[in-house]
Amino acid sequence: MTPLLPEDYVVLGKVSSVYGVKGWVKVFSFTEPMDRILEYGNWTLKQGQDLIPIEVDMGRSHGKGMVAHFKGVDDREIAKRYSGADICVPRSRLPELSEGECYWYELEGLTVITTHDVILGTVDYVMSAGSGNDVLVIKGDAKSIDRRERLVPYIDQFVIEVDLGVGQVIVDWDPEF
Structure with missing residues (x-):
């Protein structure tokens, strides 16, 4: 083995x-x-x-x-x-997830793009903000609009789509925020 x-x-x-x-x-x-x-x-x-x-x-x-x-x-x-x-x-050893679910580690490294095609950076990690609220920690990089770190709540209102195959997360988020 x-x-x-x-x-x-x-x-x-x-x-x-x-x-x-x-x-x-x-x-x-x-x-x-x-x-x-x-x-x-x-x-x-x-x-x-x-x-x-x-x-x-x-x-x-x-x-x-x-x-x-x-x-x-x-x-x-x-x-x-x-x-x-x-x-x-x-x-x-991790349990299988239902369709449309993913583990936090699978989000790390994905490119984060707004609904207006603005690249914000990549998911550095996901953290719990308590009370079941998770937050994407996004690091700006050379391909992003700037090099700022952003915190985006991981809720349906802001995270529109996660595509592990393509390697991206689509968010409804104002780049100025």
Whole structure:
């Protein structure tokens, strides 16, 4: 079997820091709901170019975030080694979506064009603004009207079409805003 490459993985969250003295870590989850990240069980941690397979044997919600424990990691200093690591799983483990739906990572790098054919830039990433409101973070580039960063709410009122095949997002957005 061919080993998976970094591009075969999708980032679901991040190990932010240690939690307590028994090897637990704080986790920032990108999944919705946030505790869905625990359903994947075995994660691959990405630190730089290193991919580290790790088994999550316990996890739970804690305050506004999550905490997790890795099998065999029972010491704070060992757990600290994983701080800052991206939490990844193979893309093949993601559930299939319904027609017309896409994952956030699939939007990254798409060209954003207004309904008046003005190129605003490319999707850098998507972020949650709370209460189920997602926002496209668009970076201006050499092909865009300017090099400004724009934040466009990811709602039907503004995002008219996403075409993954063509690699673009059509938005109803004033370039001056």
